Amino acid sequence: MDDCMPINKDPNTIIRMEDIYMSFPGGVQANRGVNLEVRQGEIHCLLGENGAGKTVLMSVLYGLYKPDSGCIFYKNEKLDIHSPKDAISHRIGMVHQHFMLVETLSVAENIILGQYKPWKILNNLDPVIKKINQMSKEYGLNVDPFSLVQDLSVGEQQRVEILKVLYHGADLLILDEPTAVLTPQESEHLLDFLRELANEGLTIIFITHKLEEVMQISDRVTILRDGKTIATVNTKETNPRELAKMMVGRDVLMNLDKKEKQPGNVIFSVKNLNVQDERGLPAVRNVSFEVHEREVVGIAGVSGNGQSEFALALAGLMDSEFDAMVLNDKLITKRELSHLNKLGMAHIPEDRQKMGLILPFSVSENFIAETFNNHPFSRFGFLQFKTIKTYSQTLVKKFSIRVGDVEEEIAHLSGGNQQKVVVARELDRRPKFLLVNQPTRGIDIGATEFVRQQIIAERDNGAGILLISTDLEEIFALSDRILVMYEGRIMGEVAPDADQIERVGLLMAGKTEETALITN
Amino acid sequence: MDLLPSMLFLQSILAATWRMATPILYAAVGEVFSEKAGVINIGLEGVMLIGAFSAYSVAFESGSLWLGLLAAILAGILSGLIFALFTITIKANQIVVGAAFNMIGMGITGFLYRTMYTESAGALSLKTFPTIEIPFLSSIPFFGEVLFKHNIMVYATLLVVPLATFVLYKTAFGLSIRAVGEHPKAADTVGVNVFSMRYVSVMIGTALAAVGGAFLVLAYADQFVEGIVSGRGFIALAVVVFGRWKPWGAFWSSLLFGVFYALQLRIQTMPNVTIPYQFLQALPYLATLVVLIGFNKRRVKTPKTLGVPYK
Numbered sequence: 010m011d012d013c014m015p016i017n018k019d020p021n022t023i024i025r026m027e028d029i030y031m032s033f034p035g036g037v038q039a040n041r042g043v044n045l046e047v048r049q050g051e052i053h054c055l056l057g058e059n060g061a062g063k064t065v066l067m068s069v070l071y072g073l074y075k076p077d078s079g080c081i082f083y084k085n086e087k088l089d090i091h092s093p094k095d096a097i098s099h100r101i102g103m104v105h106q107h108f109m110l111v112e113t114l115s116v117a118e119n120i121i122l123g124q125y126k127p128w129k130i131l132n133n134l135d136p137v138i139k140k141i142n143q144m145s146k147e148y149g150l151n152v153d154p155f156s157l158v159q160d161l162s163v164g165e166q167q168r169v170e171i172l173k174v175l176y177h178g179a180d181l182l183i184l185d186e187p188t189a190v191l192t193p194q195e196s197e198h199l200l201d202f203l204r205e206l207a208n209e210g211l212t213i214i215f216i217t218h219k220l221e222e223v224m225q226i227s228d229r230v231t232i233l234r235d236g237k238t239i240a241t242v243n244t245k246e247t248n249p250r251e252l253a254k255m256m257v258g259r260d261v262l263m264n265l266d267k268k269e270k271q272p273g274n275v276i277f278s279v280k281n282l283n284v285q286d287e288r289g290l291p292a293v294r295n296v297s298f299e300v301h302e303r304e305v306v307g308i309a310g311v312s313g314n315g316q317s318e319f320a321l322a323l324a325g326l327m328d329s330e331f332d333a334m335v336l337n338d339k340l341i342t343k344r345e346l347s348h349l350n351k352l353g354m355a356h357i358p359e360d361r362q363k364m365g366l367i368l369p370f371s372v373s374e375n376f377i378a379e380t381f382n383n384h385p386f387s388r389f390g391f392l393q394f395k396t397i398k399t400y401s402q403t404l405v406k407k408f409s410i411r412v413g414d415v416e417e418e419i420a421h422l423s424g425g426n427q428q429k430v431v432v433a434r435e436l437d438r439r440p441k442f443l444l445v446n447q448p449t450r451g452i453d454i455g456a457t458e459f460v461r462q463q464i465i466a467e468r469d470n471g472a473g474i475l476l477i478s479t480d481l482e483e484i485f486a487l488s489d490r491i492l493v494m495y496e497g498r499i500m501g502e503v504a505p506d507a508d509q510i511e512r513v514g515l516l517m518a519g520k521t522e523e524t525a526l527i528t529n
Numbered sequence: 530m531d532l533l534p535s536m537l538f539l540q541s542i543l544a545a546t547w548r549m550a551t552p553i554l555y556a557a558v559g560e561v562f563s564e565k566a567g568v569i570n571i572g573l574e575g576v577m578l579i580g581a582f583s584a585y586s587v588a589f590e591s592g593s594l595w596l597g598l599l600a601a602i603l604a605g606i607l608s609g610l611i612f613a614l615f616t617i618t619i620k621a622n623q624i625v626v627g628a629a630f631n632m633i634g635m636g637i638t639g640f641l642y643r644t645m646y647t648e649s650a651g652a653l654s655l656k657t658f659p660t661i662e663i664p665f666l667s668s669i670p671f672f673g674e675v676l677f678k679h680n681i682m683v684y685a686t687l688l689v690v691p692l693a694t695f696v697l698y699k700t701a702f703g704l705s706i707r708a709v710g711e712h713p714k715a716a717d718t719v720g721v722n723v724f725s726m727r728y729v730s731v732m733i734g735t736a737l738a739a740v741g742g743a744f745l746v747l748a749y750a751d752q753f754v755e756g757i758v759s760g761r762g763f764i765a766l767a768v769v770v771f772g773r774w775k776p777w778g779a780f781w782s783s784l785l786f787g788v789f790y791a792l793q794l795r796i797q798t799m800p801n802v803t804i805p806y807q808f809l810q811a812l813p814y815l816a817t818l819v820v821l822i823g824f825n826k827r828r829v830k831t832p833k834t835l836g837v838p839y840k
Contacts, residue, residue, distance in 0.1 A: 073718070094720030109715035111708045113830065118704055123719035127702035177719070 013080035013087050022085065023049045023181060023212050024070070029079035031065055039065035040076070041236040047181075052203060052213045054223045054244075056256055057233035058453045060424065063216045064106065066233070067183050071103045072096045083181075094123075102174030106185040106216075108166050110173075112159035117141060119158060120173045144172060148202070163190045163313060167199070182206065183214045188222060192311055193481065193514035200226050218256070220249040232256055257454045267465055270489040273302030276473035277354075277442040280332040284315070284322040284497075292318035293329070294497040300442065300473040305464065307488030307505070308477040311517050315497035316477045317359060320446040323475070324356040325349050326364075337441050350379065355440035357431055359447045359477075361424075365431040368420040372412055373401035375419050376434050408433040409459070425456025432460055436467055443467060446477040461487060481513065495519045536671065542791045543675040548749070549794075549813075550787030551683050552577070552741040552758075556765035557772065557779035558693050559737025565697065565774055566730035567710035567834040568616060571627030573738045574762025575634020576608045580739025582638040585746040585753035586645065588655055594747050597655075598740070605739025609732035617727050620838035631762070639755045646753075654751040658682055682740075682748040686780070689737070693776040706730050710832035713839045723839045738762065764817055771820075774832065785820060789813035 013027075024047045031040040039062045047053045055063045068074045070081065072090040081088040083099060090096050096103070110119050121137055141154040150168045158166060167187060174182060184203070188196040203226065207213055217223060223230050224244060232239040232255040239255045278299035286292040292315040300306045310316055322329035325346035334341040337353050350356065358364035366375050377386050377397055385396045401415040410429045412422055419427060428448070435443070445464060449457040464487060468474055478484050484491055484505070491503045493516035500516040503509045556573050563570050570576070583604035588597025612630060615621045646653055658680040667677040697703035705726050708716040713723045741761070746753050764786055771785075772778025790813040796802055797809050 071718070092720065093718045097720055103718070105718065109712070109718045111712045111715050112833075113711050114704070114708060119715075121701075122704055122708050122716060123721040125701035127700070127705065129701040130699060131701055131704065132699055173719075 013082070019046075019048070020085070021048045023047055023083070024214075025080075025082040026066070026070065027080040027082075029066060029069060029081075030077040031062075031069055031074060031079075032077055039236055040069070040079075042238075043079075043233065043236065044238045045231055046241065047212060047214060048229070049212055050207060050210050051228040052207050052215055052226055054227035054230040055214060055216045055233065056218065056220075056223050056230050056252060058218055058256060059451045060453065061233040061256075062236040063233055064185055067103065067185065067214065067216060070096070071101060071183065097177050100178050100180040101183070102177060102179030102181070103183040104167070104170045104174060104185065104187060106187075106189065108170050110158045110166055110169060113157065115155055115157055116152060116161075116169050117154040119169065120154070120176050124177070141172065141176065144176060148172070148175070148206075150202075163311065164192075164195045167191070171202075179211070181212045181214070183216070185216045186218070187215070188217070188219070189479075190312055192517045193510060194518060196222075220252050220256075223252060224249060234258055253454075267487075268469060270304060272304040272489065273471070275299045275335070276302050277336050277475070279323070279334045282319070282322065282329055282331045282334075284318045284327060284329045286315075286318050292497050293322065296494075296497070296499050298492060298499065300475050302441075302471050302473050303468055304489045305468050305474045305476055305487050307484040307491045308475065308494050309481060309484045309491050309513055309517060310479065310494035312479040314494050314517075316446065316479070316494060318497075319494070320356075320359060320444060320477055323349075323444055324354075324358070350438075353441035355435035355438055355443050357435050357443070357445045357448055359450075361427050361431050366419055366427060368418075370419060371416045372405070372410075372419050372422070372430060373397050373415040375430055376401045376404055376415075378434065379438075404433045404437060408463070423453075423456075425452035428452050428456060428460060432463055436463060440467075440472055443472050443474045444477075445474060447479065448476070449478075449480070449483060481510065484513075485510070493517055538795070540671055540674050542788065542795050544678070545791035545794060546784055546787035547676075547686075548679060548683050548787070549790040550783040550785075551686055552744045552749070553761050553765045553768055553786055554686050554780060554783040555689065555741030555744065556738040556762055557768040557783055558689060558776050559734035559741075560765055560769045561693065561734075561772070561774055561776055561779055562697070562706065562730045562737075563734030564769060564835055565710045565832055566706045566727045567713065567832055567837065567839075568613070568727055568731050568734075569623050569627070569836045570612060570630075570731060570734055570738075571624055571766060572608075572612060572630025572634070572762075573627075573734075573765050574758055574760065575630040575632070576605060576612075576735045576738040577742030577745075577758040577762045578634040578638045578756070579604050579608055580742030581746050581757055582641060582742075582753055583739070584743030585655070586641070588747060589646075589653070594655065594658055597747055598743050601739040601743035602736050605736035606732050608739065609735030610728075612735060613728045613731040617724055617731070617838065623836050623838075635756065638753075642753055642755060655746065657746075657751050658748040680748045682744050690776045690780045697776065702726075702729075710834055713834055717839075727839070738765070741765070760814055764814060767818060770831075773830065786813055786817045789816040 024045070026043060026045040029040045029043040032038045043062065043066050045066065055067070057063045065074065069076045072092045072095050075091070081090070088099065111122065114122070117134055117138055120141060138154045141152065145152040150172050152165070152168055152172050158169065161169065167190065187199060191199060200222070203213055203215070215226060227244045229241060229243055230252065231241040232252065234256060280297045282293055282296045283291065284293035296319065298306065308316060318327060321327035336349065339352060341349065345352070362368060367378060380386055381392065386393055398415060405412060405415060408429050410426050410433065412426060419430060432448070448460050448464065464474060464476070476484070476487055488505045491505055491513060493500045493503065493513055495517060496519060500519070500521060503513050503516070556577055560570060560573060580601040584597040584601035587600035588594050608630070612626060615626045616623045660678055660680050661684070663677040667673040697706065705716060705721045708721060709723050709726045717723050742758055745757050750757065768779050768782040768786065771782040793809040793812040797806055
């Protein structure tokens with residue numbers, strides 16, 4: 010870090026990061042020689058797959074991580090940042106993907122947190138409130154300084170985050186995947202707003218893995234892959250296909266090959282499902298639906314609208330109330346919920362690390378996590394290691410999971426390969442009904458493609474599939490029918506045609522069909 | 530039943546209530562700081578013992594109760610520093626370290642007390658803080674006895690509780706403490722030093738716990754006895770939860786324990802009661818726990834990262 014010489018190449022450059030190396034104690038190399046140059050007043054996208062090192066790079070810039078080596082120049086001077094405090098004092102602000110807001114505090118308290126010396130008495134917050142109101146009005150953010158953060162919607166919380174950063178004073182604003190939690194309409198507003206900020210002279214770094222967003226908002230884009238900078242290009246001189254190729258390192262099939270749907274009989278149905286969340290508040294309200302054989306039913310919705318509870322209830326992992334539930338022509342009682350898997354259901358859970366896998370166990374142990382007690386894996390209570398190993402190796406091959414030895418601890422595998430293990434285990438049981446929640450979250454494009462193909466193949470083999478995803482693109486690509494969930498209710502059914510995206514967006518925001526028509 | 534005797538009975542119980550609640554209250558208010566910042570210190574019992582012994586030995590040797598109190602505070606801060614070092618810097622499990630503190634507190638005070646004091650022949654008792662009768666007010670019937678005839682450490686709770694509330698809810702320091710226990714990373718990203726906030730909160734907690742222990746020898750019993758704290762540290766932990774992590778909440782919840790404690794003391798002195806005294810002694814603990822458990826069905830907002838080390 011000491012031999013960093015400020016080379017004044019371009020007075021327009023606000024930030025230059027040179028040859029950044031950053032590794033974690035576990036030995037993971039997140040950044041392996043990254044270069045980034047951002048110009049004053051531009052919107053610069055940082056594009057890359059999950060795990061490409063985008064967030065880590067920005068966390069280095071924001072002082073959350075200390076790089077192993079590399080130089081950072083800010084406004085053409087060498088920048089030494091040891092903590093977020095230093096970053097803030099240099100007028101660098103960051104809106105994190107997981108909001109950095111204390112839910113039990115008010116908006117105003119969150120905004121002034123860390124702004125004063127400890128002994129400062131905060132008896133009179135009027136000037137602060139006034140300033141927040143003024144800024145909120147000026148930027149059209151519509152934020153109430155008195156409300157508690159926990160009472161705000163995700164979109165509102167994001168506006169609070171942005172306001173917080175602007176309040177602290179920022180010339181450079183970093184946003185980490187800001188649209189991931191928004192409805193299409195909210196995303197649209199956010200992008201417009203960021204454009205305005207940039208026009209006023211603010212520099213914005215925008216982390217994303219969505220190609221459309223890059224094309225829509227950025228002036229320039231830097232592509233990261235495997236912790237290295239691949240290229241920086243002008244957005245006007247590129248196209249999504251080229252970007253995708255740089256991001257993944259090979260040509261990507263953007264469209265899934267999907268046959269026309271041929272739904273059969275109803276395989277799974279539920280009437281008036283109600284679920285309460287941990288706090289005892291209704292999370293799923295009166296949901297009824299059915300899934301046919303050879304059909305993918307997609308559940309779209311902004312994250313946190315009851316999908317998690319919905320999935321857990323269907324998988325028998327959470328208490329629920331319902332009038333009737335039928336799986337494969339068999340009426341399911343509440344008591345049987347916990348062994349639905351024996352009746353032909355498979356479940357790919359939302360969080361593979363917490364629910365789908367036992368991380369300290371080996372790959373093969375995870376493969377037999379559900380069936381270890383059955384023949385042929387177990388005989389007279391003894392595990393048949395040879396059989397298990399052969400079985401595991403077959404699955405590894407069939408699902409092209411990249412792992413050296415099936416005895417390896419599954420925690421060492423990449424996210425994509427971990428997910429493939431879950432998918433392989435669940436699909437190999439030849440389920441009649443498959444419940445899938447967020448199957449491709451946090452995994453790379455290659456694995457995403459593969460997992461999606463497997464889901465479609467399963468459909469074509471006759472299974473009924475319920476797909477829950479907050480990724481609209483995924484919902485549209487895979488589903489035969491789309492149900493939109495908002496605050497635990499099904500708002501309506503939509504066909505997966507491109508011209509229906511607008512309507513899905515409105516339903517995701519809680520606008521019913523009628524009001525949607527009026528606002529249009 | 531005649532009105533007068535039952536009024537006197539009630540008066541004698543209520544007069545003792547506040548006093549009985551005081552040691553628990555100090556420890557509980559301190560623990561509110563610690564837990565608000567995300568650190569649970571189940572070693573309160575041990576720290577109170579350390580505070581009690583420090584106060585006793587210094588007060589006994591120097592002859593000054595105030596020096597004893599000061600010694601307790603210093604011992605409390607030192608205990609807190611060690612606790613914080615293990616739980617915050619080394620990131621050891623807070624429950625395990627807390628349990629260790631309870632055993633160490635028990636062992637070390639017992640050991641020191643025996644080596645230092647049981648051999649000597651002289652009088653080992655202290656002259657405790659005197660009762661201050663507030664002029665005029667203390668002569669009001671009933672209320673005078675209940676509210677205005679206490680010693681300085683009891684009255685001081687009326688200073689400590691509002692002060693704690695003020696610090697937690699009206700200062701930047703308090704705001705940081707509350708943030709650090711809920712979402713330490715959020716606090717970190719706006720420049721709040723999570724570690725130092727937690728260190729200070731833990732030390733405030735143990736300092737006040739030690740004061741609670743000191744109260745037992747300086748203003749209640751007049752000498753140290755092994756295990757003198759007798760479970761009050763654990764009750765304080767329950768009181769924090771029941772008081773919903775608020776100083777005033779802790780105040781009212783401690784009084785609840787105080788009522789039961791005073792009640793059993795009073796019953797013990799009644800002539801024709803044949804209940805074994807061990808049962809009576811258990812009553813306040815049992816009753817407090819039952820009430821606390823019974824009332825805790827409503828949704829309680831535990832600090833979100835309570836017990837979880839940062840990074």
